Amino acid sequence: MKRPALLLFAAALSMVLAQGVGFELDKIDVSKIPPASKEKVDFARDVYPIFKEHCISCHGPDKQKGKYRTDTKDGAFKAGENGFNILPGHSEKSPMILMIAGLIDEMLMPPPKAEPMTKDEIGILRAWVDQGAVWPDGPIPEFIKKVEFVRDIQPIFEKSCIECHGAAKQSGEFRLDQKDAALKGGKTYGQVIKAGEPAKSTLLIIISGKDEDLPQPEKHKLADKQVELVRRWIEQGAVWP
Numbered sequence: 718m719k720r721p722a723l724l725l726f727a728a729a730l731s732m733v734l735a736q737g738v739g740f741e742l743d744k745i746d747v748s749k750i751p752p753a754s755k756e757k758v759d760f761a762r763d764v765y766p767i768f769k770e771h772c773i774s775c776h777g778p779d780k781q782k783g784k785y786r787t788d789t790k791d792g793a794f795k796a797g798e799n800g801f802n803i804l805p806g807h808s809e810k811s812p813m814i815l816m817i818a819g820l821i822d823e824m825l826m827p828p829p830k831a832e833p834m835t836k837d838e839i840g841i842l843r844a845w846v847d848q849g850a851v852w853p854d855g856p857i858p859e860f861i862k863k864v865e866f867v868r869d870i871q872p873i874f875e876k877s878c879i880e881c882h883g884a885a886k887q888s889g890e891f892r893l894d895q896k897d898a899a900l901k902g903g904k905t906y907g908q909v910i911k912a913g914e915p916a917k918s919t920l921l922i923i924i925s926g927k928d929e930d931l932p933q934p935e936k937h938k939l940a941d942k943q944v945e946l947v948r949r950w951i952e953q954g955a956v957w958p
C-alpha cells in the first residue's frame with residue numbers, strides 16, 4: 718500500500734473503532750425507545766436512584782462489568798466498546814439508552830436475569846440524557862437531596878391513604894395522619910415503617926401493590942416514583958416532624 722492509502726485506511730479503521738463495532742445505529746428503530754418523561758429531571762432526585770437500584774450492583778464500587786460504572790461521573794461518561802455511552806442531548810444515539818431499551822443485540826441492560834426496568838424509569842433516564850445529562854460534580858451522597866416529610870411524603874399520604882386511614886376511618890386500625898399511630902402500625906401487620914430500614918419496612922411492599930393479601934390492592938398501589946420517595950424517606954430515618 719502507498720502511504721496515503723495506508724493513512725486513509727488507518728483513519729477509517731480508527732473511526733470504526735471509535736464508533737464501535739457492537740451495533741449499527743442506522744439499523745436501530747429508535748421509535749421503540751419508551752418516550753422520555755416530560756418532566757424536568759433532577760439527577761440526585763430522579764436519576765441516581767435508578768442507577769443505584771438497577772445498575773450499581775454490576776457497575777459500581779464492587780464490580781465494573783464491561784469496564785463500566787454508573788456510580789461516578791467519569792465512569793458513566795467514558796467511552797466504551799460502542800463509543801461514548803452517553804451523548805448529552807441525544808438519547809436516541811446514546812448506547813446506554815439503547816441498551817436499557819433492549820435495542821442493541823445481546824446488550825439488554827440490566828441483563829435478562831436481573832429485575833427489568835419499567836418504561837417510566839427508562840423514560841426518566843432518556844429525559845435526563847435529552848436534557849443535557851447533567852451530573853453535578855462531587856461525591857454522590859453529598860448531593861442526594863433530602864426527602865422532607867411535609868413537602869414530599871405527607872401529600873402522598875393525604876391524597877391516597879387518609880380517606881381510609883385517617884380521622885374518619887381507620888381500616889385495620891392503621892392511621893397515617895398522626896406520627897405515633899403511623900409509626901406504631903396496624904392490627905394485623907404491626908409496625909410497617911422501620912426508620913432507617915427500608916428492607917424491613919413492609920409498608921413499601923404494600924404501596925408497591927405487591928401484597929396480595931390486602932383487600933383493595935389497587936387502592937394501595939402508588940406510582941413507582943412515589944414508592945421511591947417513601948423508600949428514601951424511610952432510608953433517611955423516617956423523620957416526621
Ligand code: HEC
Binds near residue numbers: 771772796802817831
Ligand atoms: C447483573 C449485572 C448487570 C447489571 C445489573 C447491569 N449491567 Fe450493564 N453490563 C453488564 C455486563 C456483563 C456488561 C458487559 C457485556 C458485554 O460487554 O458483553 C455490561 C455492559 C454495559 C455497558 C457497556 C459498557 C461499555 O462501555 O462497553 C453499559 C453502557 C451498561 N452495561 C449499562 C448498564 C446500565 C445503565 C445498567 C442499569 C440500568 C446496567 N448496565 C445494569 C452487567 C450488568
Ligand code: HEC
Binds near residue numbers: 893906909920
Ligand atoms: C379505600 C380504602 C383504603 C385506602 C385508600 C387505603 N387503604 Fe390501607 N387498608 C384498607 C383496608 C380495608 C385494609 C385492611 C383492613 C383489615 O384487614 O382489617 C387496609 C390495610 C392497610 C394496612 C395494614 C394494617 C394492619 O392491619 O396492620 C396498611 C399498612 C395500609 N392499609 C396502608 C395503606 C397506605 C399506605 C395507603 C395509601 C397508599 C392505604 N393503605 C390506602 C383500606 C384502604
